Amino acid sequence: MSSNVNIPRLDLNDYLNGTAAQKEKFSNDIGTAFNETGFVTITNHGLDKDLINKLYKEVQNFFSLPEEAKLKYEKVALAGQRGYTSKGREKAKDSKTPDLKEFWQTGQYVEDGDVIKEEYPDNVEVEEYPGFNEVTKEVYKKLEKAGKQILNAISVYLGLPENYFEDKVHNGNSILRGIHYFPIENPDALPPDAVRAGAHEDINLITLLIGASADGLEVLTQQGEWYAIKAHGEDIVVNVGDMLQRLTNNKLRSTTHRVVNPPRELMKTSRYSVPFFLHPKSNMDLSCLDLCVDAEHPKAYDDITAGEYLDERLREIGLKK
Numbered sequence: 001m002s003s004n005v006n007i008p009r010l011d012l013n014d015y016l017n018g019t020a021a022q023k024e025k026f027s028n029d030i031g032t033a034f035n036e037t038g039f040v041t042i043t044n045h046g047l048d049k050d051l052i053n054k055l056y057k058e059v060q061n062f063f064s065l066p067e068e069a070k071l072k073y074e075k076v077a078l079a080g081q082r083g084y085t086s087k088g089r090e091k092a093k094d095s096k097t098p099d100l101k102e103f104w105q106t107g108q109y110v111e112d113g114d115v116i117k118e119e120y121p122d123n124v125e126v127e128e129y130p131g132f133n134e135v136t137k138e139v140y141k142k143l144e145k146a147g148k149q150i151l152n153a154i155s156v157y158l159g160l161p162e163n164y165f166e167d168k169v170h171n172g173n174s175i176l177r178g179i180h181y182f183p184i185e186n187p188d189a190l191p192p193d194a195v196r197a198g199a200h201e202d203i204n205l206i207t208l209l210i211g212a213s214a215d216g217l218e219v220l221t222q223q224g225e226w227y228a229i230k231a232h233g234e235d236i237v238v239n240v241g242d243m244l245q246r247l248t249n250n251k252l253r254s255t256t257h258r259v260v261n262p263p264r265e266l267m268k269t270s271r272y273s274v275p276f277f278l279h280p281k282s283n284m285d286l287s288c289l290d291l292c293v294d295a296e297h298p299k300a301y302d303d304i305t306a307g308e309y310l311d312e313r314l315r316e317i318g319l320k321k
């Protein structure tokens, strides 16, 4: 494995409360890493240890419910965008075999009277565990806030106004996803290509991932090697998604990543993780930014809105018919 993989550990507090020099360094470091590996880890992101522990406890509670109880919350007609998605439904874009996971999705809470609320399905509430609904809401709001702060830093790196994304992500179509990679009782019965999460790129602008309960996340480096991400304790992992790669005409990279199966002796254990997929509103124009297009970097993508792009991608991963 190559040793010069640039996945820096950055302190968000440097950007928010630091000196002008610390702020500038944060923007440059995150921009450079997003240009090279597409991944960073972030400390001081606004979620404390107790909140993260509570989140994992509630996520485990929910997935421990019997399958019939969970299926009450499955909304196939909503393309899994809210509530529960059962085992075997989602696969990576270029894969035929579904991922070895089940998940829950919480969407935007529009609480300021914005008419955009009509565009979004209501969130689904878990009756058995009221604490699940409370903690997912709190985590959604805190990760959304951290995500907006990170987008400000990226805007500065790109030479855009610091608030470039503000109106585009306000009440945006972001999703908090609680994932359970379930135990495999009989590994020999698995299709040979069955993995926890097949190699993929995220669809959205940026993803903020709360440290998973076990190893397994790997990123594909520019040298074509798989590199294991190790997040320390409460750090979050932040990566670029395809919408930001498109907008920046490939200046920021949406890096391929996957979640590998555990070694055989750990196959009967669960893995939990909670990514937050930060999306803009559906009307955001994802046409490549003029300042990312020049003779050396000709425009690589057709113009599209975020809403059109999301529909295209949900079809490719099997969630939308």
Ligand SMILES: O=C(O)CCC(=O)C(=O)O
Residues within 6 Å of the ligand: 177, 179, 197, 202, 209, 212, 217, 257, 258, 259, 272, 273, 274, 275
């Ligand atoms: O579970 C993880 O560590 C990553 C999950 C992921 O990449 C995704 O859901 O897009």
Ligand SMILES: [Fe+2]
Residues within 6 Å of the ligand: 200, 201, 202, 257
């Ligand atoms: Fe991902």
